[in-house]
Amino acid sequence: xQTIHQWPATLVxxxxxxLSLECTVEGTSNPNLYWYRxxxxxxxxxxxxxxxxxxxxxxxxxxxxASRPQDRQFILSSKKLLLSDSGFYLCAWSSxxxxxxxxxxSGTRLTVV
Amino acid sequence: xxxxxxxxxxxxxxxxxxxxxxxxxxxxxNNLQWYRQNSGRGLVHLILIRSNxxxxxxxxxxxxxxxxxxxSSLLITASRAADTASYFCATASPSGTYKYIFGTxxxxxxxx
Numbered sequence: 001x002q003t004i005h006q007w008p009a010t011l012v013x014x015x016x017x018x019l020s021l022e023c024t025v026e027g028t029s030n031p032n033l034y035w036y037r038x039x040x041x042x043x044x045x046x047x048x049x050x051x052x053x054x055x056x057x058x059x060x061x062x063x064x065x066a067s068r069p070q071d072r073q074f075i076l077s078s079k080k081l082l083l084s085d086s087g088f089y090l091c092a093w094s095s096x097x098x099x100x101x102x103x104x105x106s107g108t109r110l111t112v113v
Numbered sequence: 114x115x116x117x118x119x120x121x122x123x124x125x126x127x128x129x130x131x132x133x134x135x136x137x138x139x140x141x142x143n144n145l146q147w148y149r150q151n152s153g154r155g156l157v158h159l160i161l162i163r164s165n166x167x168x169x170x171x172x173x174x175x176x177x178x179x180x181x182x183x184x185s186s187l188l189i190t191a192s193r194a195a196d197t198a199s200y201f202c203a204t205a206s207p208s209g210t211y212k213y214i215f216g217t218x219x220x221x222x223x224x225x
Contacts, residue, residue, distance in 0.1 A: 006155075032211050043201065043217035044156075051211055059212075090155055098205060098213055101146055101158030109153070 002027035006105030019078040023091030031093040033074040038088040117202045117216030125222045132189040134219040136202030194225040
């Protein structure tokens, strides 16, 4: 069966520090991968998505970047965090056009202080 | 920008009652999905309805879709305390760009 792993679960980082969040998927090949951010009590904002290795689409210009070095690995990064980068980050995967829905990771709560 | 907007933003009901949440969207869609999120957790896919379908059932869930009004509703019958969560709709465009846009969610609280 397919599983998705996202870590860490919580992270407290100082302003100006770098960030690296990792997401890996098991049990499937060539998944579509997504990074979403959720502000407290709000909906999900699509940040990046990838339909293949090295293929990254950015939805919102911001202080973050994403990379997909391997088929089932998706990384969210920042060189210098801002206070406004705080939030709940969710990784997800889907197959094809997502007609079976997205499978989400358990999320990373990032607090920038 | 948000494609979907759920209504109401928050809903509080007694256990055993039905809960109805609505979702409105702005552009033509290929399909619409509903998700559930327990506090501080990832989202869980509940049900998908295609643009050529009008109603779909899954257990205690009933979803309707009105493409002429660009709206969908999620009905949870005989609610339980364990149904307490936030519920989101998500829509994909007909162009098949593999990405879904999520609404702002409805926070449902079921009181025991």
